[in-house]
Amino acid sequence: MLSHREQRPSAPIPPEAVTTPLAETIDPENFTPRLLALLSNALVWRESHELQRRYGLGTNDWRVISAAAIRPGTSAAEVSEFLVLNKAVISKSVNTLVERGLLVLIDGPRRSRPMYLTRAGVEMHDAMLPISMRGQEIILSDLSEDDICRLNHLLRRMLEKTRELQMLENEAQV
Known part of the structure; x- marks a missing residue:
C-alpha cells in the first residue's frame, strides 16, 4: 500500500500547489496541545462507545447526569456554563434524559427550569460512573499522589x- 506521500493523484497537481513538507512545522510527537487533544479524544471515544453500548446514552448525556448529580436544581444554562458546552x-x-425518565424539570424563578435526577437517574448515574472513572484511572495510573496534585494544579492554571486569553481576544475583536 502506498503512503499518503506516494499516492498518485487522479488529477494533475496545479502549479500553485505546494508538494513538499514545509521547513518549519510542529513536531506532532512532541506538540503538547496535540497530545492532550489525542488523549482527550481517545478517552471520550472509549467512554462514549461504552455508554452507548451499555445504556444507549452518550458522553454528553452522561455529562448532564453528572452535573445534575453534583448540582441538583441546576438549569440547562448553568450546566452549559459548567461543562463549557453549547x-x-x-x-x-x-x-433525551427527560424522555427516558432519568431527569425531571420543574418551573423555577425567572422562567428557569431547575433539573433533578429521578431515582432511575440516580441509578443510571451510579451505573455510568465507573465507566467515566476508568478514564481517570488511565490518566493517573503512572502518577504519584504528588504528581496528581501538581498535574491538576497545572491543568487548572x-x-x-x-x-x-479568550477574554482578551474577544475584547480585541470588539
Whole structure:
C-alpha cells in the first residue's frame, strides 16, 4: 500500500500547489496541545462507545447526569456554563434524559427550569460512573499522589490562562 506521500493523484497537481513538507512545522510527537487533544479524544471515544453500548446514552448525556448529580436544581444554562458546552447540545441531552425518565424539570424563578435526577437517574448515574472513572484511572495510573496534585494544579492554571486569553481576544475583536 502506498503512503499518503506516494499516492498518485487522479488529477494533475496545479502549479500553485505546494508538494513538499514545509521547513518549519510542529513536531506532532512532541506538540503538547496535540497530545492532550489525542488523549482527550481517545478517552471520550472509549467512554462514549461504552455508554452507548451499555445504556444507549452518550458522553454528553452522561455529562448532564453528572452535573445534575453534583448540582441538583441546576438549569440547562448553568450546566452549559459548567461543562463549557453549547446550549443546544445540553438541550438535546436534557430532552433525551427527560424522555427516558432519568431527569425531571420543574418551573423555577425567572422562567428557569431547575433539573433533578429521578431515582432511575440516580441509578443510571451510579451505573455510568465507573465507566467515566476508568478514564481517570488511565490518566493517573503512572502518577504519584504528588504528581496528581501538581498535574491538576497545572491543568487548572492552564485552563485559567486560556480563559484569560479568550477574554482578551474577544475584547480585541470588539
